[in-house]
Amino acid sequence: MLSVSDILKKENFSLEDIVALLSSSKEDRSLLFQTSAKVKEENVGNIVYFRGLIEFSNICSKNCYYCGIRKDNKNVKRYNLSDDEIIEAARFAWESNYGSVVLQGGELESESFTVRIENLLRRIKEISNGELGITLSVGEQSYDVYKRWFDAGAHRYLLRIESSDKELYYKIHPLDDMHRFERRLQALYDLKSAGYQVGTGVMIGLPFQTLEHLAADLLFMKEFDIDMCGMGPYIEHTDTPLWENRGMLIPLEDRFDLALKMIAVLRLMMKNINIASATALQAIDPIGREKALKIGANIIMPNITPGMYRDDYKLYENKPCTDEEAADCKNCLEARIHMSGNKIGYNEWGDSLHFNEKK
Ligand code: 5AD
Ligand code: SF4
Ligand code: FES
Numbered sequence: 073m074l075s076v077s078d079i080l081k082k083e084n085f086s087l088e089d090i091v092a093l094l095s096s097s098k099e100d101r102s103l104l105f106q107t108s109a110k111v112k113e114e115n116v117g118n119i120v121y122f123r124g125l126i127e128f129s130n131i132c133s134k135n136c137y138y139c140g141i142r143k144d145n146k147n148v149k150r151y152n153l154s155d156d157e158i159i160e161a162a163r164f165a166w167e168s169n170y171g172s173v174v175l176q177g178g179e180l181e182s183e184s185f186t187v188r189i190e191n192l193l194r195r196i197k198e199i200s201n202g203e204l205g206i207t208l209s210v211g212e213q214s215y216d217v218y219k220r221w222f223d224a225g226a227h228r229y230l231l232r233i234e235s236s237d238k239e240l241y242y243k244i245h246p247l248d249d250m251h252r253f254e255r256r257l258q259a260l261y262d263l264k265s266a267g268y269q270v271g272t273g274v275m276i277g278l279p280f281q282t283l284e285h286l287a288a289d290l291l292f293m294k295e296f297d298i299d300m301c302g303m304g305p306y307i308e309h310t311d312t313p314l315w316e317n318r319g320m321l322i323p324l325e326d327r328f329d330l331a332l333k334m335i336a337v338l339r340l341m342m343k344n345i346n347i348a349s350a351t352a353l354q355a356i357d358p359i360g361r362e363k364a365l366k367i368g369a370n371i372i373m374p375n376i377t378p379g380m381y382r383d384d385y386k387l388y389e390n391k392p393c394t395d396e397e398a399a400d401c402k403n404c405l406e407a408r409i410h411m412s413g414n415k416i417g418y419n420e421w422g423d424s425l426h427f428n429e430k431k
Contacts (some may be wrong), residue, residue, distance in 0.1 A: 076100035080107050085341060090287035093337050094330060101333070105367040108336035115343040116370050120414045121422025122405075123207055123348075124165030124173045124376040124398075127385040128153045132178025134211070134251065136234075137244050138275065140309040140386045141178060147311050149384050153377075155192060161376045162196045162204060164398050169418040172205035174230070174373055179211030186217050193224040205421035207271075212255055215262040222266045228423075229263045230271040230302055231256070235278070235285060236292035243280045244314065260296065269427040271300030271346070276334055277327030278306045279317035286334060294341050299424035300371070301338060304350025305331045307388035328356040332367060339368030344425040346371050355390040362412040371422070372409070374401045 074082075076096050079089045080103065096104055112118070129152040130141040141148055153161075158175070165173045173196065175189070189210065196204055207228035208221060218229070235241045238253045245251040263270045274289045293301060305327040308318050321327070335347055349369035353360030361372060376398040377385065383394045393401055409416050 076103060080104065080340070085290075085337070087284065087287045087291060090290055090337055091283045094283045094286060094333050096333070101329075104333065104336050108339040108368045109366060111343055112339050112368050112370065116346075116425060118414045119370065119417045119422070120365055120409050120412075121346070121371050121417040121420060122165075122170040122172070123371060123373045124161070124168070124170045125176060125373040126153070126158055126161045126173055127176050127375070127377040127381070128158050129177040130381075130385050131180065133181070134179050135246050136251070137246070137313040138278070138306060138309070138388075140311060140388060141384075142312060145311045148386075151381050151384050153381065155188070155195070157378060158192055159195055159199060161378065161398065163199055165376055166200040166204050168398075168402055170204075170374070170376075171417065171420045171422060172207060172228075173376070174207040174209055175226075176209040176230075181211075181213060181217075186213075186220060189221055190224045193221060193226055197225045203419075205423070212259040215266060218259075218262055218266040218268070222268060226268070228269040228271065228300065230273075230300070231259055231263065232273040232275075232302065233257070233260065233289070233292065235274055235281070236289045237285050240278070240280055240285055244275075244278060269299040269346075269424045270296075271302055271348075272296070272298050273301050273303035273348075273350075275306040276303060276331045277322055279314060279320040286330070290334065290338055290341060293338065297430075298342070298345060299427040300346040300348070301342075302348035302350055302371075303331065303334060303338075304352035305356055307352055307355055307390065309386070309388050324356050328353065328360060332364060335364050335368045342426065344429065346422070346424045346426075348373060351375070351392060352388060354392045355388065359408070362408050365409070365412045365414055370414075372405065374398070374405050376401070 131150050135142045135144055162173050206226045208226045209230040241253045347369045348371040349361040349364035375393050379397040
């Protein structure tokens with residue numbers, strides 16, 4: 073077997089190489105992080121782009137086994153921001169020079185939902201003189217719906233594959249027509265054809281998940297040729313079916329460590345994509361997101377959801393910033409980014425260089 077320093081010199085990693093990198097410890101791990109930090113600096117620079125995150129509704133038609141806002145969880149107070157509240161949040165992002173917003177919500181599929189998002193996209197463009205970039209994250213939809221939203225102004229889309237292994241996918245999702253693995257894959261291809269910069273990702277440290285699964289996930293991302301990635305540690309939630317499997321989980325600190333390594337290895341494999349520093353990292357380590365920015369991530373998503381709703385968008389336990397308001401996160405993050413040795417790319421879309429290069 074090759075040593076970590078030999079693997080790091082390679083142009084392309086095999087599954088075994090990635091597994092070796094993911095299991096590295098001590099000096100090998102430091103070497104991995106040093107290398108990925110350098111690759112980040114050389115390819116995307118030490119600039120972090122902001123995406124103001126608006127969690128506009130926790131009403132969801134699906135039942136993912138891991139997620140705290142799944143349809144069947146009766147302990148959640150459901151909310152749906154008004155269009156005006158969403159526009160106000162977008163205005164805050166624009167006035168704060170954030171450059172972009174992300175509209176994220178539970179998954180719904182209907183003509184009225186499609187029209188609602190279409191109108192919101194147009195209004196956000198209007199109030200910002202077309203300046204705010206918009207990322208959508210509202211799950212699986214048809215190609216036509218994706219296209220309509222693209223035409224209305226969205227240009228990036230996040231849809232995590234959650235796991236690229238079909239068997240593992242069905243251990244964390246119900247095996248029914250609402251949760252088909254093939255549909256998820258098709259949706260990713262449709263997003264690409266509709267013209268979006270496409271982001272995907274996985275949860276790290278799931279029950280039943282092995283290092284081989286995670287290595288295959290990274291190879292999947294490379295093969296699919298993604299433009300953006302958001303991935304973070306899995307954090308168990310009491311009101312979900314997967315809570316039953318918590319006995320199989322590795323400790324939180326190990327999940328955190330593995331998540332950092334996944335980000336570092338992906339940065340080496342896909343040098344000029346955008347990689348988000350997931351909020352879930354901060355649920356484990358108070359400076360978790362800053363650590364990820366140091367070793368490979370270049371995107372952060374400050375929460376700009378109005379404070380009164382934040383407590384109800386709990387996908388996992390211990391979610392940070394649920395007592396804060398948008399302005400609190402703004403000040404807090406500015407200080408944090410500067411401490412991590414990065415600059416903030418104000419007023420810029422900060423599009424995926426990888427995507428722009430393909431054009
Ligand atoms: N732990 C970590 N991440 C989670 N997500 C959902 N539930 C959890 C959890 N318990 C992630 C999923 C989803 C994204 C919006 O949040 O990956 O795609
Ligand atoms: Fe709904 Fe997304 Fe949660 Fe699944 S992960 S239940 S689609 S909000
Ligand atoms: Fe929200 Fe620090 S980022 S309070």
